[in-house]
Amino acid sequence: MKGTLIIAKRELSAFFRVPLGWVVMALFLFLSGFVFVRFSLQPGTPATMRDFFSFWWRVLVVVSPAISMRLLAEEHRTGTIDPLLSSPVSEVAVVTGKFLGALGFLGVCLAPTLVYAAVLMWLARPDPGPIFAGYLGIALLGAFQLALGLLFSSLTSSQTLAFLATLVTLLVLEAGAGFGAQWLSEPWDQVPLAFSTDLRIADFAKGLIDTSHVAFFVIASVWLCGLAALVLRTRRWR
């Protein structure tokens, strides 16, 4: 898609040129380091990163909205969206480029944590399967959360509003899954549970790559990005 990679590259490099990018990365690495030392690097415990990955949901629920909030909201606020949308690139290319740029930044944040896996491998003999599955799960979860954040960022020119809307939606989805499963009878209790990303990540952390989980994250991310592109397109028809 014409322009997608250009936009993704600009977006990724922008994260390293603004203080927000460095703050998010520092927060990310501090929390991940803390979680690794506190839960995984304990003498006498099994050599796994299961707790490390399970804890990631709590880290990403704050970090992903912080990464995604500026993607389109900032463009709306400063007016840079106008030269972008009047250039010969489609709304889908703009949204995909933004999404890939943000996902790339999340990847850059995640990359240093591979050191933890290397430390664990050096000190003990963990099964590499669950570690691979865990990283895959984190990447898919991040993609889903970033796509949701991108949708909210396309709807407003306020980064704060985009951040809060994404955070609240992610928390409501999770809380809704818990309450829904408690109050609804079978088989309806499975509906809110299907939206629980925490449960899906728990499976990845165990080393279980369930295609239904992979499909959920991929389809939801594509769908949310598609909605964001639709929001940009409908702006022309206001």
Added chain:
Amino acid sequence: MVELSGVTKDYGRFRAVSDVSLAIQPGRVTGLLGPNGAGKSTIIRMITCLLAPTQGSVSVCGFDTVTESAKARASIGYLPEFAPLYPEMTARGYLRFRAGLAGLRGKAAAAAVGRALERCWLGEVADRRISAMSKGFRQRVGLAGAILHDPRVLILDEPTTGLDPTQIRETRALLRSLALERVLLLSSHILPEVEATCDQIVIIARGVVRASGTPKDLLRASAQPGYLVLPGRLTSAEQLEQLAVAIAGLAGVSGVAADATLGAGGLRVSSTESGGDLREPIAVLAAQQGVLLTELQMLRPSLEQVFMRVIQEAA
């Protein structure tokens, strides 16, 4: 060519643009002039494919801006008002990004960026962050971004905002050279700017085209020149009265009125369309009456007067 046919744009119940038809030709600078809220930006946003008209159609180089939007956009270079840019980027980085969006790659992109930097006098700040630039430099980076891919249609919203007088003069010259081979539409509410730069002016008020033509056409159609006549101090009241009557009798004079604000005995003469230059006949009459004139001046109507009249009529 840019063509608007019966274009109307509604924002809910508010009609921002009403039944506008325009054909903007290449080879000249066309100015879209109007007060704030007149509908200029809405028209520009419809031409640049950022808004779809509620009724009517807009075509750019033969491509409909709604059904063939991507092709239309490929022909457009657009500088929005206040030149929105990414402050964390350098001028060169930003232009490379814009070149990529326009589909330029590799050497072609590098050459286009170098050309745009040079044309907009940005060589010395090419690698400086946009956030550290003055308003004038930012405006020039925005302009460079718009002309970078050599578009056939150039749409500039307030292109000289923030520039100093030397830069304004240079930018005007650049716009004139750019207009030679493309459609160039600029929007402004600064009258002298439009008067100095544009070959064609379209005046918009309350979403409707109120007047259009070359500056000369607009001036000619709108108002005839007036004359200021100031006799010497020794002129008697009787001589002054006789002079006023004689001037009023001249062919092409529509009225003579005393105007004390011009000085003692000052006369303000208004003329009709067929009058031509009346300075010489007035001077001859004054000499015949034995009146020595200290000042005789033709007062040409300004575009500002035309603009104000059009706006008042629209109100």
